[in-house]
Amino acid sequence: MKSDNKKDEPAVFKRVVSKNASPYNYMKVSLVLEDESTRLTAIELKQFIITGLKSLYGEVGAALSFDLLKYDEDTLTAFLRVSSRGLVKLWSSLTLLGFYQNQACAFRVLQVSPFLLALTGNSRDLQLD
Amino acid sequence: MVRVKSRYLLCEVNVSDRTRLLLLDDRAVAETVKATVARIHGDYGAAMCSIRFSVKYLNTHTGIVFLRFPKRCYKLLWSALPFITCIETRGQKIPCFLNCLHVGGTIRTCQKFLIRYNTQQLHRMLPKCKNEEEKQQVRKAILNCILPGGNKQDEDILESDDEEE
Numbered sequence: 001m002k003s004d005n006k007k008d009e010p011a012v013f014k015r016v017v018s019k020n021a022s023p024y025n026y027m028k029v030s031l032v033l034e035d036e037s038t039r040l041t042a043i044e045l046k047q048f049i050i051t052g053l054k055s056l057y058g059e060v061g062a063a064l065s066f067d068l069l070k071y072d073e074d075t076l077t078a079f080l081r082v083s084s085r086g087l088v089k090l091w092s093s094l095t096l097l098g099f100y101q102n103q104a105c106a107f108r109v110l111q112v113s114p115f116l117l118a119l120t121g122n123s124r125d126l127q128l129d
Numbered sequence: 130m131v132r133v134k135s136r137y138l139l140c141e142v143n144v145s146d147r148t149r150l151l152l153l154d155d156r157a158v159a160e161t162v163k164a165t166v167a168r169i170h171g172d173y174g175a176a177m178c179s180i181r182f183s184v185k186y187l188n189t190h191t192g193i194v195f196l197r198f199p200k201r202c203y204k205l206l207w208s209a210l211p212f213i214t215c216i217e218t219r220g221q222k223i224p225c226f227l228n229c230l231h232v233g234g235t236i237r238t239c240q241k242f243l244i245r246y247n248t249q250q251l252h253r254m255l256p257k258c259k260n261e262e263e264k265q266q267v268r269k270a271i272l273n274c275i276l277p278g279g280n281k282q283d284e285d286i287l288e289s290d291d292e293e294e
Contacts, residue, residue, distance in 0.1 A: 054171065055171055055172060056171050056172050056173055057170060057171040057172075057173050057174075058167065058168060058169045058170040058171030058172075058173070058174055059168060059169050059171075060169055060170055060171075060208075061170070061171055061173075
């Protein structure tokens, strides 16, 4: 019966806009070190990122929760998951991290996406025949 | 006409020993606030705090402080104030905490609030006087200090508040 009633009502145009509805953002970053033979474990890397957050955003920034999902020790490439609100904070602190144990270093942010699946491929290094 | 907008935070400094309040000076308060903001919000907070932050007014008798913050980021800086546990001045550490009473856009509104707040406090305290003599003393003290000029009057009321305690 209800559905009949609904049919009589004129269709109402409804527009739904959602901006940044996804709860998390995913980042693919790689660490470039001056001395390429230096190895970092996943724990050291996370600790390093947290110290960067702490120096730029203080104790509040250090409390920002982010996860190291996957880490490749050979290429120093990591996948980070961070809540959308903390993305800018994390990104800016990564940018300003310049030294790891007195040697120059830099984080290269390779890809950022609200969907983890999007990080499986990179359109920038596709080999087109 | 355009002006640069600020937010004025009217805070009271709570200490256990009121005589130590007299040691405070505005530079010590400013340094403490800056250090705490730097600890809680890092370099970013310290930079925010360095632009237009100042201690506008400090009454050491009653422990009232006016802090000026830029309007853009006053909430961020305000959030660091509860983490102040002691103020270091002249080589002494005064354990205290800041209690924010009012947030205003101009010094004038804050002053109005402060006068109203102090009258309220006085009304709360008067019934607690033990005998009639004490009440009369307080009244006399207030009447003595009503002088033309708003600010002066305000401060004197503040001081008489103190005497009663």
